[in-house]
Amino acid sequence: MKLTILGGGGFRVPLVYGALLTDRAEGRVTEVVLHDLDAGRLSAVARVLAEQAADVPDAPAVTATTDLDEALRGADFVFSAIRVGGLEGRANDERVALAQGVLGQETVGAGGIAYGLRTVPVAVDIARRVARLAPDAWVINFTNPAGLVTEAMSGHLGDRVIGICDSPVGLGRRIARVLGANPKEAWIDYVGLNHLGWVRGLHVAGRDELPRLLADPGLLGSFEEGKLFGVDWLRSLGAIPNEYLHYYYFNREAVRAYQQAEKTRGAFLRDQQAHFYEAVTDPGARALDVWDRTRAEREATYMSENRETAGAGERDADDLSGGYEKVALALMRAIARDERTTLILNVRNRDTLSVLDGEAVIEVPCLVDANGAHPVAVAPLPDHATGLVCAVKAVEREVLAAAESGSRTTAVKAFALHPLVDSVNVARRLVEGYTEVHPGLAYLK
Secondary structure, eight states: EEEETTTSSSHHHHHHHHHHHHOTTOOOOOOEEEEOHHHHHHHHHHHHHHHTTTTOOTOEEEESSSHHHHHHTTEEEEEOOOOOOHHHHHHHHHHHHHHSOOOOSSHHHHHHHHHHHHHHHHHHHHHHHHHOTTTTEEEOOOOOSSSHHHHHHHHHGGEEEEESSSHHHHHHHHHHHHHTOOGGEEEEEEEETEEEEEEEEEEEETTTTTHHHOOHHHHTTTTTHHHOOHHHHHHHHHHHHOOHHHHHTTTHHHHHHHHHHOOOOHHHHHHHHHHHHHHHTTTTTTTTHHHHHHHHHHHHHHTTTHHHHHHHOOOOGSSSSSSSSHHHHHHHHHHHHHOOEEEEEEOTTTTTSSTTTTTTTEEEEEETEEEEEEEOOOOOHHHHHHHHHHHHHHHHHHHHHHHOOOOOHHHHHHHHHHHHOHHHHHHHHHHHHHHOOOOGGGTOO
């Protein structure tokens, strides 16, 4: 089976390949094709993968190419993990937004909109090429903003594109762990959009254990989200929000922390990964060790400004091992081998959430089999969550419309309508700022 990884020179690719090395079953991936526009990055990552596979018999063969059509032909699965504009683009997204006093995070608020406007046209082109060159392939989208990009690609690939994210899985795992339950045996009632969802129940053997957690301040304050959001706020919500909702519920504090930070997250990762790629060019370096040290630092500093603002302390060791590659592998196995499973995924709504239309991509538990991912019926969201979901989905639709039409006016509207952008004039200045620093937004007229 052939797996093509778009963005194959990306830093996280060894996580995916490492997960593939553990799969010895019949029908496993035997060929991995890495595609990236940067041949140097491809070479660096290929070195890491070679060291990973050194002692693994029959490891999947790895090839690398800068030719997108060549990479796609004959693929059974396509992992899309591209970053349009690179980490320099992310750093610029943050800088332009923070200069206007609003959030520049890569998937939330102004930064997420800017990233989406750059990424959607490229993702749509990829979707069209997949439909033409590998019509039977399944696309698993890692590219952020994951829900928005998955929806853009679904217009050309239908249900054969599925978005994934490790945040809901990590959240469910932490809740189960603090309750003394096995995460593999728990049903997580989670619903929302990507990076905008809530756990409303965690069922073990038919019993919802979340009320027990919410009733116990000691337990509730003992894990990441309890520390981040605070016990009182979680009990007020009656649910456990995805960690990215910290940017909404504590927006003023988050913006201030990012403005005061020595470097934004994007700038930190830009410099860190530049050091990694440079270090790996040394013929005497152990590429896998360099990558592993860099990854550990990256995971330990994840959302550090938010945790500092909340006084949450350092991340738990159990949360530093990644996770999205495990979701991707489980999804691929379920489809390729009909190994039926349940995963929280980004898929088309159909009639799952009545407040959104059927084409809207949402993030919910899905039953996965050889025919793809099927969203499970969920109870309606409470009004406060419905308001946020509908507002952000409306913004995503404006981003898609702006990317399709090239309308600068529509792009301004997308920024202005976002709950975390507080003025139409700010929205206009954001569009001006982003078009100045991003050549990829020259299409906006």
